[in-house]
Amino acid sequence: MTKNTSNSSSTNTGTKAYRGEILHFLADPAKVSEEESYQYFEDGLLVIKNGLVEAVGNAHELLETLSADISVTQYDNGLIMPGFIDTHVHYPQAEMIASYGEQLLEWLENYTFPEEKQFSDIEHGKRVAEFFLTQLLDAGTTTALVFGTVHKESVEAFFTIAQQKKLRMICGKVLMNQNCPDDLQDTTESGYTDSKALIEKWHNTDRLLYAVTPRFAPTCSTEQLNKAGELLKEFPDVYMHTHLSENKDEIAWVSELFPDSDGYLDVYDKSSLLGRRSVFAHGVHLHDSECQRLSDTNSAVAFCPTSNLFLGSGCFNLKQAEEFDFNVGLGTDIGAGTSFSMLTTLNEGYKTQQLRGDKLSPFKSFYLATLGGAVALDLEGTIGNFSKGAEADFIVLDYQATPLLDRRIKRCKTLTEKLFALSILGDDRHVKATHIMGERI
Numbered sequence: 089m090t091k092n093t094s095n096s097s098s099t100n101t102g103t104k105a106y107r108g109e110i111l112h113f114l115a116d117p118a119k120v121s122e123e124e125s126y127q128y129f130e131d132g133l134l135v136i137k138n139g140l141v142e143a144v145g146n147a148h149e150l151l152e153t154l155s156a157d158i159s160v161t162q163y164d165n166g167l168i169m170p171g172f173i174d175t176h177v178h179y180p181q182a183e184m185i186a187s188y189g190e191q192l193l194e195w196l197e198n199y200t201f202p203e204e205k206q207f208s209d210i211e212h213g214k215r216v217a218e219f220f221l222t223q224l225l226d227a228g229t230t231t232a233l234v235f236g237t238v239h240k241e242s243v244e245a246f247f248t249i250a251q252q253k254k255l256r257m258i259c260g261k262v263l264m265n266q267n268c269p270d271d272l273q274d275t276t277e278s279g280y281t282d283s284k285a286l287i288e289k290w291h292n293t294d295r296l297l298y299a300v301t302p303r304f305a306p307t308c309s310t311e312q313l314n315k316a317g318e319l320l321k322e323f324p325d326v327y328m329h330t331h332l333s334e335n336k337d338e339i340a341w342v343s344e345l346f347p348d349s350d351g352y353l354d355v356y357d358k359s360s361l362l363g364r365r366s367v368f369a370h371g372v373h374l375h376d377s378e379c380q381r382l383s384d385t386n387s388a389v390a391f392c393p394t395s396n397l398f399l400g401s402g403c404f405n406l407k408q409a410e411e412f413d414f415n416v417g418l419g420t421d422i423g424a425g426t427s428f429s430m431l432t433t434l435n436e437g438y439k440t441q442q443l444r445g446d447k448l449s450p451f452k453s454f455y456l457a458t459l460g461g462a463v464a465l466d467l468e469g470t471i472g473n474f475s476k477g478a479e480a481d482f483i484v485l486d487y488q489a490t491p492l493l494d495r496r497i498k499r500c501k502t503l504t505e506k507l508f509a510l511s512i513l514g515d516d517r518h519v520k521a522t523h524i525m526g527e528r529i
């Protein structure tokens with residue numbers, strides 16, 4: 089599938105090019121016409137200089153502009169696109185995926201909290217982080233917004249491994265000081281101090297970014313949520329990452345615990361936790377007023393279809409999100425989610441919208457998995473598409489990796505059909521290559 093042509097006397101060692109079918113997005117297909125939302129080159133060229141995108145376009149046009157000694161790698165029978173972006177996932181839950189039979193609150197008690205206790209041991213964290221990041225990369229995901237555990241060692245471990253792999257990753261230590269096992273609790277003060285130390289050490293170190301991470305309203309006291317808001321004021325470019333309105337029993341519990349709040353989102357709003365770098369996982373049961381507030385504050389929601397189906401939480405209302413125009417990314421939410429693959433996530437996402445009687449077009453799907461994720465993470469221009477100067481994290485999807493997709497693709501007459509087949513039949517087997525800052529890994 090690959091062919092490399094290069095000249096050993098190259099003077100352009102920092103520049104390389106990849107030739108093949110190329111797709112990337114410029115805008116949300118729900119906001120502009122579908123044709124304006126993407127660029128597609130049947131025989132395209134992606135030119136990379138020192139790990140950043142230099143140019144993308146038709147191969148025959150761009151090749152003329154390049155010096156003859158630049159290495160050109162050809163990818164046939166596949167699609168080159170930006171790496172996938174997972175906007176909500178828990179690395180410590182990688183090995184407890186597929187735990188049987190419960191909805192959110194019981195699932196947390198029975199499986200999740202016991203699993204997370206092991207992450208006080210930094211060496212355990214490093215082993216799981218290594219496994220987790222390998223799974224992500226194999227599935228074509230190059231950036232993720234990641235939960236650690238309550239232990240600062242869990243984040244230390246994660247960033248250490250992500251740094252070795254030169255990845256753009258966002259992670260944070262979980263804040264949780266009530267309504268969970270005693271030996272998994274921090275305090276308002278220790279949560280603040282540990283988070284601050286991690287921010288000072290890791291935020292903006294290489295490609296790593298920090299997220300202040302209150303687990304969810306039930307496990308955080310008002311004081312702890314307020315302290316998280318203070319951290320965001322002290323470090324305005326760090327992220328805020330939490331869960332919101334995932335499950336009906338959870339929502340009822342939040343209204344008991346916070347009787348003075350006007351709904352679930354308002355609990356976070358009262359502590360100044362909404363904003364451009366705030367990402368709320370799930371939002372399956374949002375009121376219109378909450379959608380308006382998410383939109384007004386430029387906050388984002390991570391749509392996690394495999395998790396929402398697995399835990400029986402419900403089907404995210406993507407149409408409502410579009411109507412209120414707040415940012416949406418896609419999340420696997422491993423270990424409640426059931427696959428590391430964004431392609432599988434698209435497949436399940438499509439079905440959740442079918443159950444609602446709504447459509448999820450293949451262009452919107454691939455937008456959400458790439459540029460939509462970058463917008464949700466406030467990283468547009470840095471990752472998510474092939475705009476000039478963007479970091480060259482990209483993948484090659486192989487149509488021929490399975491006989492079934494191969495046969496189905498051969499019948500497709502349009503790009504729309506091809507993308508749809510890829511989103512329904514594709515998975516990690518179809519990720520032929522993953523490139524980080526231009527380098528194949």
Ligand code: GUN
Pocket residue numbers: 178192196200303304331334395421424
């Ligand atoms: N809400 C609070 N914690 C969690 C978690 O670990 N997973 C999911 N899906 N929801 C949560």
Ligand code: ZN
Pocket residue numbers: 176177178331369421
């Ligand atoms: Zn989650």
